[in-house]
Amino acid sequence: xxxxxxxxxxxxxxxxxxxxxxxxxxxxxxxxxxxxxxxxxxxxxxxxxxxxxxxxxxxxxxxxxxxxxxxxxxxxxxxxxxxxxxxxxxxxxxxxxxxxxxxxxxxxxxxxxxxxxxxxxxxxxxxxxxxxxxxxxxxxxxxxxxxxxxxxxxxxxxxxxxxxxxxxxxxxxxxxxxxxxxxxxxxxxxxxxxxxxxxxxxxxxxxxxxxxxx
Amino acid sequence: xxxxxxxxxxxxxxxxxxxxxxxxxxxxxxxxxxxxxxxxxxxxxxxxxxxxxxxxxxxxxxxxxxxxxxxxxxxxxxxxxxxxxxxxxxxxxxxxxxxxxxxxxxxxxxxxxxxxxxxxxxxxxxxxxxxxxxxxxxxxxxxxxxxxxxxxxxxxxxxxxxxxxxxxxxxxxxxxxxxxxxxxxxxxxxxxxxxxxxxxxxxxxxxxxxxxxx
DNA sequence: TGTTAATAACTGACTGGTCAGTTATTAATG
DNA sequence: CATTAATAACTGACCAGTCAGTTATTAACA
Numbered sequence: 252x253x254x255x256x257x258x259x260x261x262x263x264x265x266x267x268x269x270x271x272x273x274x275x276x277x278x279x280x281x282x283x284x285x286x287x288x289x290x291x292x293x294x295x296x297x298x299x300x301x302x303x304x305x306x307x308x309x310x311x312x313x314x315x316x317x318x319x320x321x322x323x324x325x326x327x328x329x330x331x332x333x334x335x336x337x338x339x340x341x342x343x344x345x346x347x348x349x350x351x352x353x354x355x356x357x358x359x360x361x362x363x364x365x366x367x368x369x370x371x372x373x374x375x376x377x378x379x380x381x382x383x384x385x386x387x388x389x390x391x392x393x394x395x396x397x398x399x400x401x402x403x404x405x406x407x408x409x410x411x412x413x414x415x416x417x418x419x420x421x422x423x424x425x426x427x428x429x430x431x432x433x434x435x436x437x438x439x440x441x442x443x444x445x446x447x448x449x450x451x452x453x454x455x456x457x458x459x460x461x462x463x464x465x
Numbered sequence: 466x467x468x469x470x471x472x473x474x475x476x477x478x479x480x481x482x483x484x485x486x487x488x489x490x491x492x493x494x495x496x497x498x499x500x501x502x503x504x505x506x507x508x509x510x511x512x513x514x515x516x517x518x519x520x521x522x523x524x525x526x527x528x529x530x531x532x533x534x535x536x537x538x539x540x541x542x543x544x545x546x547x548x549x550x551x552x553x554x555x556x557x558x559x560x561x562x563x564x565x566x567x568x569x570x571x572x573x574x575x576x577x578x579x580x581x582x583x584x585x586x587x588x589x590x591x592x593x594x595x596x597x598x599x600x601x602x603x604x605x606x607x608x609x610x611x612x613x614x615x616x617x618x619x620x621x622x623x624x625x626x627x628x629x630x631x632x633x634x635x636x637x638x639x640x641x642x643x644x645x646x647x648x649x650x651x652x653x654x655x656x657x658x659x660x661x662x663x664x665x666x667x668x669x670x671x672x673x674x675x676x677x678x679x
Numbered sequence: 680t681g682t683t684a685a686t687a688a689c690t691g692a693c694t695g696g697t698c699a700g701t702t703a704t705t706a707a708t709g
Numbered sequence: 710c711a712t713t714a715a716t717a718a719c720t721g722a723c724c725a726g727t728c729a730g731t732t733a734t735t736a737a738c739a
Contacts, residue, residue, distance in 0.1 A: 439627075503699065512716090
């Protein structure tokens with residue numbers, strides 16, 4: 252009796268894109284954009300390399316799609332939290348920074364983006380401009396709005412907004428980068444959560460109207 | 466009349482290593498470690514690729530030599546500043562962070578290291594461990610010592626040292642990374658110097674004994 | 680309802696190009 | 710003229726993107 256020929260693959264037009272994106276994010280996270288092999292992405296997605304190109308025209312397009320699907324929704328959620336918030340600016344800022352910090356220290360896949368961008372911006376300027384416009388400027392705008400709200404309400408001392416907005420996120424981004432670079436070799440370091448909490452505490456203390464530092 | 470055969474190259478055993486290192490740092494800075502071509506390094510050093518291998522056994526060895534020659538001396542200088550300092554811990558910390566910030570925002574070549582390490586640590590774990598041991602832990606140890614000095618003197622409130630040491634340098638590293646990734650595409654951003662100054666101000670204000678933040 | 684023609688999802692071998700590291704050879708120097 | 714710094718051609722491995730061919734699925738028809 253002739254063996255029934257095993258089914259070698261299935262048509263799954265709907266499910267492919269998401270599976271490919273998930274696989275791509277994992278491989279990009281582990282190896283970086285340039286060093287990631289599309290063969291590996293395909294293998295992880297359970298598909299052949301040719302199939303990748305049925306759904307995404309290039310490696311770069313794959314990356315842009317990832318930013319839109321994985322990063323942007325979180326930023327949009329943060330914007331709506333800010334819009335809905337009714338308490339003080341310090342409270343809102345604490346909430347935004349803490350949840351950003353938790354998100355990025357608990358979620359391996361999200362933590363990959365800062366590393367990917369920092370690492371590859373130089374060699375893929377188009378990707379850098381895309382990320383800057385789509386994510387970074389938008390995040391800075393959100394933070395700046397909260398800072399201004401706080402100054403207007405007399406909660407925060409007057410400040411250089413652009414510089415301070417960068418300082419609000421810098422340590423959180425730093426921890427995300429750390430997680431994807433040195434954390435694997437660093438057994439002594441403090442838990443990322445602790446660093447984030449300490450940052451929020453220190454940052455808000457510095458922002459508050461009151462004693463001068465020197 | 467026979468043309469005098471032009472001299473095609475010179476023997477310069479002493480000068481080569483430094484010239485090669487300088488060229489390598491430039492190329493690594495511009496393209497990252499993995500994407501840097503040794504052909505480019507050689508060309509920039511005015512030498513052929515084979516010559517590189519007379520002086521350095523591998524691309525990785527080239528990088529380690531760079532860390533030892535370019536990064537370490539600055540760290541060692543900072544340690545001796547700290548040892549010699551006779552004023553308060555806040556003063557010393559301000560001085561260390563400011564000069565670190567100035568160094569890294571004014572010196573293109575030094576600013577390259579954080580980017581290189583963050584970008585390549587995943588794919589070159591041996592390099593990551595080397596940098597962690599040789600540079601990062603040593604820098605954390607220095608900052609921690611200053612923080613402890615400040616707490617002992619009653620200048621700073623008690624704290625989690627490991628977390629706070631990371632927060633002291635995080636924004637400065639962040640600016641170095643920014644400089645090598647997004648700065649080229651970012652016309653609006655504040656001057657790095659301003660961000661560093663603002664960080665030092667904010668950080669020291671947060672550290673000081675006094676009002677609680679909430 | 681079983682057979683077959685048409686379609687489109689999917690495969691994987693291949694191409695063209697890149698680059699770290701090697702080696703046979705050449706030329707500067709003492 | 711022996712030594713060795715330096716060259717440049719070479720090798721082998723790697724990988725993004727392509728495309729001719731294969732197979733699952735659907736639709737038309739008997």
